[in-house]
Amino acid sequence: MEVIEGYPDYMLKSIKLVEEKRKKNLSQPVKPMSMKEREEILSKYHPDYMKGTKRELKVGIDKGMLLYNGIVDLLEARPVLDPKDVDLSKIDYDVDLLIIGGGGAGTVAALFAYESGIPKDKILIVTKLRHGDANSMMAQGGIQAADRPEDNPALHYLDIYGGGHFTNKPELARALALDAPGIINWHEELGVLYDRHEDGEFQELSGGGTCRNRMHSCKDYSGMEIMRNIRDQARNLEIPVLEFCPVAELLMDDKGQVAGGVAFNLETFEYYVIRAKATILATGGSGRLHLANYPTTNHYGATGDGLIMAYHVGANLLDLDTIQIHPTGDAYPEPLVGILSTEKIRGLGAIPLNKYGDPFVFPLEPRDVESASLIKECKEGKGIITPTGMPGVWLDTPMIEMIHGEGTIETKLAGEVRKFKRFGIDMAKQPILVYPTLHYQNGGIEINEKTETRIPGLFAAGEVSGGVHGKNRLMGNSLLDFNVFGRRSGIYAAKYVKKAKIGKLTLSHLDKYNKMLEKANIKAEKSAPIILPEYRGEMAISRALDIF
Amino acid sequence: MNKKEQVLLEKPKMKKSKNNEKKVETIEVFIMGKSYKVPAGLTIMKALEYAGYRYIRGCGCRAGFCGACSTIYRKEDEQKLGFDLACQKVVEDKMYLVQLPFVPATKAEYDINKIEPTDSTILEFYPEIARCVSCNTCTKSCPQDIEVMKYIQRAIRGDISKCAEISFDCIQCGLCAMRCPADIKHYHVSQLARRLRGKYLDIKSKNLAERLKEIKNRKYDTEIEKMMKMGRNEIMDIYKNRKIEAEEESKEGD
Numbered sequence: 001m002e003v004i005e006g007y008p009d010y011m012l013k014s015i016k017l018v019e020e021k022r023k024k025n026l027s028q029p030v031k032p033m034s035m036k037e038r039e040e041i042l043s044k045y046h047p048d049y050m051k052g053t054k055r056e057l058k059v060g061i062d063k064g065m066l067l068y069n070g071i072v073d074l075l076e077a078r079p080v081l082d083p084k085d086v087d088l089s090k091i092d093y094d095v096d097l098l099i100i101g102g103g104g105a106g107t108v109a110a111l112f113a114y115e116s117g118i119p120k121d122k123i124l125i126v127t128k129l130r131h132g133d134a135n136s137m138m139a140q141g142g143i144q145a146a147d148r149p150e151d152n153p154a155l156h157y158l159d160i161y162g163g164g165h166f167t168n169k170p171e172l173a174r175a176l177a178l179d180a181p182g183i184i185n186w187h188e189e190l191g192v193l194y195d196r197h198e199d200g201e202f203q204e205l206s207g208g209g210t211c212r213n214r215m216h217s218c219k220d221y222s223g224m225e226i227m228r229n230i231r232d233q234a235r236n237l238e239i240p241v242l243e244f245c246p247v248a249e250l251l252m253d254d255k256g257q258v259a260g261g262v263a264f265n266l267e268t269f270e271y272y273v274i275r276a277k278a279t280i281l282a283t284g285g286s287g288r289l290h291l292a293n294y295p296t297t298n299h300y301g302a303t304g305d306g307l308i309m310a311y312h313v314g315a316n317l318l319d320l321d322t323i324q325i326h327p328t329g330d331a332y333p334e335p336l337v338g339i340l341s342t343e344k345i346r347g348l349g350a351i352p353l354n355k356y357g358d359p360f361v362f363p364l365e366p367r368d369v370e371s372a373s374l375i376k377e378c379k380e381g382k383g384i385i386t387p388t389g390m391p392g393v394w395l396d397t398p399m400i401e402m403i404h405g406e407g408t409i410e411t412k413l414a415g416e417v418r419k420f421k422r423f424g425i426d427m428a429k430q431p432i433l434v435y436p437t438l439h440y441q442n443g444g445i446e447i448n449e450k451t452e453t454r455i456p457g458l459f460a461a462g463e464v465s466g467g468v469h470g471k472n473r474l475m476g477n478s479l480l481d482f483n484v485f486g487r488r489s490g491i492y493a494a495k496y497v498k499k500a501k502i503g504k505l506t507l508s509h510l511d512k513y514n515k516m517l518e519k520a521n522i523k524a525e526k527s528a529p530i531i532l533p534e535y536r537g538e539m540a541i542s543r544a545l546d547i548f
Numbered sequence: 549m550n551k552k553e554q555v556l557l558e559k560p561k562m563k564k565s566k567n568n569e570k571k572v573e574t575i576e577v578f579i580m581g582k583s584y585k586v587p588a589g590l591t592i593m594k595a596l597e598y599a600g601y602r603y604i605r606g607c608g609c610r611a612g613f614c615g616a617c618s619t620i621y622r623k624e625d626e627q628k629l630g631f632d633l634a635c636q637k638v639v640e641d642k643m644y645l646v647q648l649p650f651v652p653a654t655k656a657e658y659d660i661n662k663i664e665p666t667d668s669t670i671l672e673f674y675p676e677i678a679r680c681v682s683c684n685t686c687t688k689s690c691p692q693d694i695e696v697m698k699y700i701q702r703a704i705r706g707d708i709s710k711c712a713e714i715s716f717d718c719i720q721c722g723l724c725a726m727r728c729p730a731d732i733k734h735y736h737v738s739q740l741a742r743r744l745r746g747k748y749l750d751i752k753s754k755n756l757a758e759r760l761k762e763i764k765n766r767k768y769d770t771e772i773e774k775m776m777k778m779g780r781n782e783i784m785d786i787y788k789n790r791k792i793e794a795e796e797e798s799k800e801g802d
Contacts, residue, residue, distance in 0.1 A: 008559075010557060010558060010559055013557055014557045031795075032792065032795060034788075035784070035788055129607075129608055129616070130608065130614075130616060132614065133608040133609065133614055133616060135609075137608075137609060137613050137614050138609045138611055138613045138614070145756075146759070147753065147755050147756045147759040148755055149755060149758075150793070152759075152768055153763065153768045153772065154768050154771040154772050154775065155790070157772050157775060158775065158783075158786065158787055158790060161775070161783065161787070162783075162784075162787035166780055166783060166784065166787075170775075170776040171776070174772050174773075174776065177772070178763060178768065178769075178772070181756055181759045181760055181763060182760065182763070184756060185756060185757075185760055188746070188747070188752060188753075188756075189661075189747065190660065190743065190746070190747065191660060191742065191743030191744065191745070191746035191747035191748075192746050193712065193716065193742055193745060193746040193750065194746075194750075196750060196751070196753070198751075199751065200750065200751030200752050200753055200754070201753050201754070201755055202753055202755075202756070206793060206794035206797075210794075211790045211791065211792050211793060212793045213793055213794065218716075219716065219717075221613070221716070221717060223613075224613055224719070225716075225742075228720070228739060228742075229743060229746070232655075232739055232743065233660070235655060235657070236657050236658060236659065236660070238657070244604065244605070266604045267604060297611065299608055299609040299610065299611075299614070300603065300607045300608060300609070300610055334589055335589070335590065335591045335594070335636075335638055339610075339611045339612075340611065355557050356557075362795075364794055384557070384559075385558070385559045386559065387559055414716075414717055415612070415613070415717065418612075418692065418693070418717070419612060419636070422636060422637075422638075532602070532603075532604075534602070535594075535597040535602075536597055536598075536600050536601070536602055537597065537598040537599065537600060539600075540598070540599060540600025541600070544600070
């Protein structure tokens, strides 16, 4: 059988133009856009501004809020758990702190809760897949922290706030900028292997929308290296983790506090009642909902469960009228479609080019602006169409070797090189084809500086939370986010636990939610959270029987 | 560019069969021995899903970073066993495959703050590495093409830094440990090496230490608070006019 080997002929012809113009393109860079130009291109080409991608929510505390259709669908579905099926008189796990999600935020929260005095056997991490199966593990480019003399946390704050179109909660943006250097220091103490110069200073690159070079990286496995370290630390401390047991709904008590959750064992179909004095939601994002029909860079479990559960108990949401599409998802070859090619590639100097080999955008605009520019170029017919009909533009990776010397790509982008090599593409010699892909949930459950939600006993940290990034997140601020707010949630939840008293457990909020749906005249055919996406072949699903 | 040249950059029209449907080439794979016909060009992961399997285990990031989907396969009439990630490897005709849902491999427990990076540190926690018979099976089974045996040899010799460097791209799928005749848990060994190097051997940043002092002394608090209180137009102005380091660099033609 034929295996895909490199690029087909018609693409090679376009690559020839890219090669011919490479020197010229390097010497004549495209300038960054003005604020007005940014607004214009966003309003015309970004899905956040398109008709038909969003609608008003009809139920709950945020009734009337405009959200992406895929999220409204789940918020207007009936809760997946029927309270009648659950016996709350038998408690399977009785803990001080329940952490829902075993990714970056959840693990960091556990470490700091332990450090703040909660004994390890009174902490429980429950997670849908394995400990560490999370978007945190996949982050490639790096983590921002203003630690160079040319830089400072105030400039970092300005970048976060401007990048988020001035919609962030300022106190959260401040926490992110000011806590950042402390996080890098904590990582050093754990043993994270950052890329350094010979004198020990960090190698720091620029990212889209950052005014100083402050991207710390661990090759292009930054998230993996950080996650490996914090997970190893949690394992050394023997912090209990329940894997393949996602929480399906939160528990409340008769005083209106969140009091734990009901977990569902994916392999035995049993439920477990977990009572907790405090609960941290660290369930991550929702890329697997494929909002606006985009492919996604996200891991298999990113189905937005945390948003749904939190909304069922009355927490409020922010900024879910925006999604982050990352400009450089892979467009070719087909098995890689939607997978990320890190922003670090542009940080190192590669420029996006159309099929004629011409540049059309400053390579390091904020992600939404960069994405919109790529979409525009393709809509105007200046992109390449792949054999499966996917549009894309070139990202001229060989430029990196011209700027930084031969061998740079192999050492700085090992993961990327490996990925393309499988398909006969040598990115040090040939450009790669990219198109925007669904990457990050900008908004989420509203939190404050202490990561508290509006419901007592419920904290949230990481991608599931909202307000930190406003309506657009910058590169390198999500690895930072889960560390900064994971840490804060562990510390503040530990403080809360000391005074908290749990009353009688209840799931009555789910009955109330069902009544609310009825009252709003919503015929809820589906249920939510969905826990895992459905990717089985149509033929297989259409013939499936529910008899076993 | 003239029109003719432009056309050369377009993808050729798809071949269509008689009934005007796109022709999809299918191949036969054996999922744990059972035969299924799946479209060519899919990854092993997508092929299983196409056939009707819904993943619980054996599927994580779907992008080659998490090591959840290690897969063992052998093609019909072939001697050699293959090892790869289901999310990265494209299916081939007559491939027999099974996924590894879990790897039983106990990790040594340690307090990183209380151990010292000496020549024998790794050996103390993982004495079994001394039993390495240099068969190189670990290296051959690594889906990341890491020279696994080489880093184990470095660990035996106490070269923590080199062990950390060679093993850096490890996604901890555990295929090496499942194949090792000496029962070495390679991926746990290298985790310890990397932490030791990161914590004790790499020189630390002076800039960072300096910045931490400044933050402790609240040097930037007033400036940030001032920005937090600004009206939208005022902060927009400051944002618009801020100097961009990357842009300055490209002006210099670096």
